[in-house]
Structures are given as C-alpha cells and as structure tokens.
Amino acid sequence: MKKILFFVLLSTLSLSNAQINFGVEDKDFSKGNIGNIHTGHNEIILTFDDGPVPGVTDKVLDILSEHNIKATFFVIGNNVKANPKLMKRMVDEGHIIGNHSMSHIALQHLDPLTWKDIVNREILDAHSVITPYLVNNKHFYFRAPYAAWDKSFAEFLNENEIGKQYIGPILWDIGGELEVKDGKYLQAADWECWSKKISIDDCMSGYLYEATKRKGGVILMHDLRHQSAELLAKMIPELEDRGFTFSTMNDVNWK
Template sequence: MVKWIRVGITLLLASFFVTACGFNQSSFEDIEAKNMEEKKQASSQPEISKQQQYASGKSEKEKTKETGPLTSKELSHLKKYEKDDVVFNGKRDSEKWVALTFDDGPHPEYTEKILDILQKEKVKATFFLIGQNVKSYPKLVQKELDEGHVIGNHSWDHPFLPGLGKEAATANIEKAKKEIEKAVKKQVTLLRPPYGAVEGIKKELKKSGSVIVNWDVDTNDWREGRTSEQIFEAVKKHVQPGSIILQHDGGGNRSATIQALPKIIRYLKEQGYQFATIDQLLEMRPYIEG
C-alpha cells in the first residue's frame, strides 16, 4: 500500500473551474483527549478481532481501519493534513495504486448503475456526495456503504464556495456534513469542494479537520456531448501511479460515464493498476466513530 501523499497548494482561477464537480467542529486536541479516554476504556475490554477492525479489502495491508481509538500514527497523519492544503494524488511508485472517485450523487439511476459495475468488477470507489441528494436518497448512501465504498462531503448544493464568502461557505459545507453523517452515522473526514475551488477559504474549510481531496485526472465527463471514448482516453492519457480519477454519478446525464467505466477499469487492470479508496490511498480513516 502506498504510505505517503504528495500535497500541493492550489490557487484556482475562475476560468479553470469546471463542474467537478468532516469531523465535527472539535479540534485535534479534543480528538486526542477523546482517544486517550477511549484507549483507557478499551484496555478493559476484550480485544477486537481483525475482522471487526477492518472494513474492506482482501488483506490487512489493503484494509481500512474504521473502529477503535486512533493510533498515534493516525493522529499524527490527521495533524499533518490539518497543516497541509489540498491533496491531488497518492504516492507515485511502482505499486501503481489509483482511486476512482465519483461526485454529485447520489442519483437514483446513475449511482445504481455505477454501483452495479463496481460490484461486478470487484472495485471499491469513493463517492463525494451532495447533501440535498443525500436527504432525498439516503438508501443509496447506505447501499454505497454496504458494498464497501467510502463516502465524502461535496457540499450541500454544489455552489462556487469562494463566491459565497467565508461564513456562508462554511455553513454550506457544515449543512451537508450533518446530512451525510446522519446517513453514514459517523463523522466524515473527506471533503471535495465543488469545482475543486478553495481560493481564500482553505483555512475555514479545514477548521473542522477535513482533508480536502481534489484530483489529478479529470475525465471531463460532465461536459455536454462528451463521449465514452473521450472519457476513456482522458484516463488512458493522464493516469499515473497514485492518481485520483474524477468522474460523476450525478449532476446531469451520466450515460457516457457509465458506458466508459467498465473499459476504464479493464484497461487499468491490464496495465497493472490496483484500486484503492481515498482513505486507503492516503492511509487514513474516512470516518471518526461517535
């Protein structure tokens, strides 16, 4: 598994933004104190089995921890992300891990079809959800979780956050986070701002401890008239080890995305790529219990 990430600072110009499209407000000190208390309680409890400790994957190396108190290493990871700005990809190395991500869902037609493809291909992905869609289709969120996929926050209604101002942008993200966490029943750590736009609001977005995750391979599947072959070729041309690939399961007609997805997965497998969810790619937890 990959162990490190490349982190970059992004200042996105308005002309660059394309339709791409946390924790609670507790500080890391609060989380650390909570962890210490949980560890004390855990010491008097029976040891949790490996099957309980891990959510998905074929081996311990591939599986994602999601229960129990944070380890010192994990807490250190989260503190590092608090200081960093935006994640674009995982480590570029010979292990060739990539992450498929889908924005703007859940959608009653397209999300279902994408989930069917992923299940057939035995691939796990990360879904960045729109809060108002979660409110409308909570059962689809549960299906994503039940099938081993990971959930992140993609705002309440897909606004251009920097244009809202700091307070309104924060309120929009928090509203979505609450709705998503109601469905997930855990605190989510992954955040993808609409359009990847964070200029002037990074500090506010990260106050809740969220890890801001953008992408380094944009399929541009949102563009009107974009064909499945064009979507596939975008992945083929730009994918690298550690890539985070952006696609959409909502926000418009995603028929071409669905048509391209099996071909993308088969091509990546043929090229020796392995699939990871974002938390696996970054070696962090996607959720905080409680």
C-alpha cells in the first residue's frame, strides 16, 4: 500500500519553508519502502539518484531537454549546496526534486542513543536545503539511500505539517539490480553495470527487458558517471520505439 511519510519539523526551518503546503491527505506510513509504483501503464518515470554532479547531471539535463522529457532527481543535500546552478537549471527546465538525504548514509543499524539526531540531520536538514527547488513538485518525495529504512523512523517523524506531505520511502520498478541468465540481461542497474565493466548496450538491454516485462514503471538511474548519461541517450529512443511514453512522480496516483 502506498502511504504518506510523516516528518517532524526541524526547529531551524525558516518561516517560508514552513508555509509550503501541498495539501496531501494524512495517512499511516508504510512499514517499509513503497514499491510497485507505476507498472502496467506503458509509461516510464525516469529517476536519478545521488546528484547533482557537474559534468554528468548537465549532460543528463541536455538529453532530457532534447527529448522534452521531465524527470525526478533524488538529490543529496551536500551536493545541492555545492551546485546551486545545476539545481536552478533542473527547476527552470521543469524537473521534479526529491529528498535523498543529506550525505547518503545507510539509515540502518544506527546507534540507539543517536539515531534520532542522525535521522533529523539526514532527512530534515536535506529538506531545508532542497526547499527552494521544489517549485515543480506536487508533493515532497523521499527515497532512502540503499533503500535502508526502519518503521521506527516513521514513528519518530510522524506529527508535522511539512512532514505529512512527504511520500516515501519510494523505491523503483526498474533498474534495481543486475540479473543475467544464459547470457541474456533480464535486469540491469547502471551503477552495477559500470562497476562490473558491462557495456552500455548490454546494460540497456536489461533495462529494456524489465521495462517491457513490467509494462513500464519507475526507472532507477544515477547521475554520477558519464556512462549513465550515454545509456540514457541510447535508451530513450528505444523506449519510445517500443511505445512507451514518459510521465513524472507528480503523475502517480499515491492514494
């Protein structure tokens, strides 16, 4: 069940941040990550994690602009602070911004004495950093680094007006892992492709196979390495040739 992530307001948030309200209905937070997000519609939702990264994110933006496609960027707070021009370009070109934590630590096996401080810092500090760039969003979106999550975090972060508007933790439908059987790529993940020196074409075949099997969905990619931008440039026309259209996180029915 797709449910809404509740966050506590960080005491240092500015008044302007606190006034942002998307009017999302309160719901119980899912005990785990939200998956099976948008399959079966023959639509693709492109998402990019871990940026922005100069020299890569701008290439991704060039490709998206060429094809008039909007994507969702799950950004790292520290990278956002270091790259305001890239963030402004994302917003100016109509893309959606998601919260992917402040420093990309795994939110699991945390010290019982300090985990609340860590969750506050990683999620709420990141929210304050990305707030100026959320103008294209219908909701606030959160994806946990490494998909690491615990229901106690939701129980801790559950009674705030800004927090109520967060949807997440959001997973993906396509691109989460690499699977090869009898030489055929049944799934692919860009980061794993590059770490194992798999070619762009072979990596793309895994994405395309999974997208076709699921009849679309949320694709996970990373704007960290130039190979991912090259993969995107080749994959968009292939997806279009297969009859897929493109939508964004704003188009998902989260109820």
